[in-house]
Amino acid sequence: MVTGRTSRTVLAVEDDPGLRDLYVRCLEDRYRVRTAAAVPEALDECGPNVDVVVLDRRLPSGDGLDALDDIDARTDGAFVVCVTGVDPGLDVVDVGVDDYLVKPLSPSQLVEAVDALVERQRYERDVARYFALASRRAAVEAAHGVESLRGDERYEALVERIETLRASVTPDVAVLEKPGRTRALYRDLGPDTAE
Numbered sequence: 385m386v387t388g389r390t391s392r393t394v395l396a397v398e399d400d401p402g403l404r405d406l407y408v409r410c411l412e413d414r415y416r417v418r419t420a421a422a423v424p425e426a427l428d429e430c431g432p433n434v435d436v437v438v439l440d441r442r443l444p445s446g447d448g449l450d451a452l453d454d455i456d457a458r459t460d461g462a463f464v465v466c467v468t469g470v471d472p473g474l475d476v477v478d479v480g481v482d483d484y485l486v487k488p489l490s491p492s493q494l495v496e497a498v499d500a501l502v503e504r505q506r507y508e509r510d511v512a513r514y515f516a517l518a519s520r521r522a523a524v525e526a527a528h529g530v531e532s533l534r535g536d537e538r539y540e541a542l543v544e545r546i547e548t549l550r551a552s553v554t555p556d557v558a559v560l561e562k563p564g565r566t567r568a569l570y571r572d573l574g575p576d577t578a579e
Contacts, residue, residue, distance in 0.1 A: 392502055393418060395462070396438045397426040397448060407438060410491040411498060423451045430458035436501050438494070439481070441468035452480050463501040467494065507553065514549040521546060 393416045396407040401421070408417045418434070420426035422445040426437075437455055439448045452464065465483040482504070483497050521542055524533065533539040 392416065392435045393433050394436045394438060394498055395420065395426065395429050395434045395459075397421075397423070397443070398438070398440045398467075399443050400440075403440075406491065407494065410494050414495070415498070415502075423448060427451065427454055427458060430455055430462075432458075432460040434459040434462045435505060436498050437462050437464045438498065439464055439466050441466055441470045449479050449481070456480070463505055465497045465501060510549055510552045514546065514553050517542060517546050517549065 392414075394411050395418045396404055396411070397420045398404040398407060399421045404419050404421065408419060411417050415436075418429045420429050422443050424445060426439075426448075430437075437459065439451075439455075441448050448468075449466065455462065455464065463482040464480070465485060466479075466481045467485045467487060467489065469487045471486055482501055485493060485497060521539075524539065524542075
């Protein structure tokens with residue numbers, strides 16, 4: 385099932401139909417939402433356009449975490465938030481999830497976690513793009529010299545794209561100081577750093 389109107393896609397994998405519907409209602413105003421009730425169905429829904437997977441751990445088809453490698457391969461590296469009734473044991477240290485939330489959780493906690501992962505994904509993509517363009521700029525400047533490149537439309541456009549990306553990858557202190565946002569992005573740093 386796909387709902388929503390935005391370009392980002394969230395796949396909610398939850399066997400409880402009530403919770404699955406709740407996840408859709410919480411997220412559909414912000415994201416396109418796909419759903420699945422078991423691992424095989426989730427893998428069928430996976431594709432490169434899935435950005436975040438909300439994954440239940442206890443599913444009728446087994447432990448949802450056992451499907452992480454397949455999810456990663458089919459989604460082209462979607463971020464995964466495990467939402468489960470299973471308290472995290474030390475096994476979670478070695479599991480490739482990006483966030484781990486224990487039920488029960490509020491709708492705002494779910495939205496906050498997904499928003500934070502989408503933001504991290506955008507940031508990581510922008511950082512990679514920034515360094516790729518900076519590398520091209522360095523190669524061109526080494527070969528031709530900065531002075532000879534001044535005035536060249538292609539070079540000037542490259543420099544402008546790099547500066548635009550630099551602004552997007554530089555942390556915005558105002559956003560980080562916004563109550564709740566830092567908590568969502570840096571939940572693992574401890575309670576004192578999240579205020």
